[in-house]
Amino acid sequence: MLQQRARALAIAHGTASSLAECRQDILAGLTAAQKHLSPKYLYDRRGSELFDEICSLPEYYATRTELAVLSANAAEIAALVGPSADVVELGAGSSLKARLLLDSLDRPTSYQPVDISAAYLLQQAAEVAATYPSVTVRPVLADFTRPFTLPSAVTAQRMLVFFPGSTIGNLSREHAAALLASLAERTHGAALLIGVDICKDAAVLHDAYNDSRGVTAEFNLNLLTRLNRELGADFDLASFEHDAVYDSVHNRIEMRLVSQRHQVVRVAGVAILFRSGEYIVSEHSHKYAPKEFADLARAAGWAPSRCWIDDDARFSVHYFRASGAGANGAN
């Protein structure tokens, strides 16, 4: 995105946003009644690194729990997916989970990570390519929340869409359903392996997004640093604070950047007024009961096949087949 992204457009297979589109989108968010920014802007190079740091925090249970669920059920997953899979990973980020999957699958054909963080995407893809010489690695620079050309697969029947990390939780329930429906339509016959965070005790969620070392705060505030650098904004980092609150009506965490005083910030030449205590919503992270998610996916055209959860019911990994995939689909 932004400059880095504009430079990397040459390798994009998707409809990557131009710098002008990003500026428009950001200004629209900052001038709305409730100020908001898309969480995709959190992931510049530094943001991707900070997110990886979050993943190993004691309070952030999601990543290690998902890895444990994937690893405990790797043999069953491999049997469901079958041989020669083309693995398309959405919002790939770190290749750690993909490696676990590639290790367990039966001679996977290709690995096609889709991500918006260009430099990080290419670095991770290169590392996978070096470790798995028999797998064709094809990175795709694209924003999966916008229409993009799905990577090629030999046959849809062998395509596995891998969407780990509860990244789907960044979308509203409505937009999640729409994305799943569009994927089902475009990958007719494919399978979907998706990680989804489960609704749980508000205190556990609060701590996971307000960690004691302040890494999540740094991750959130890095968004303002990025706007300063890439859009010529003049956010005073010392007068904004991170906060994350659990909204039990929508079952979601809301991450905020809270203005500590009345101030005017200039962003791309536009003056933005902040009252003291006013905040920018920088991310929503929706949580789902496993049945609720399975129902949502079913309505979007995916047939629930299996759902694995950890013993403490913290994180779910669902396996779906496109409905109408035929008798060769798993149960």
Ligand code: AVJ
């Ligand atoms: C990558 C979107 C799944 O929502 O838990 C972690 C991002 N934000 N801590 C999440 C995140 C703050 C993460 N996702």
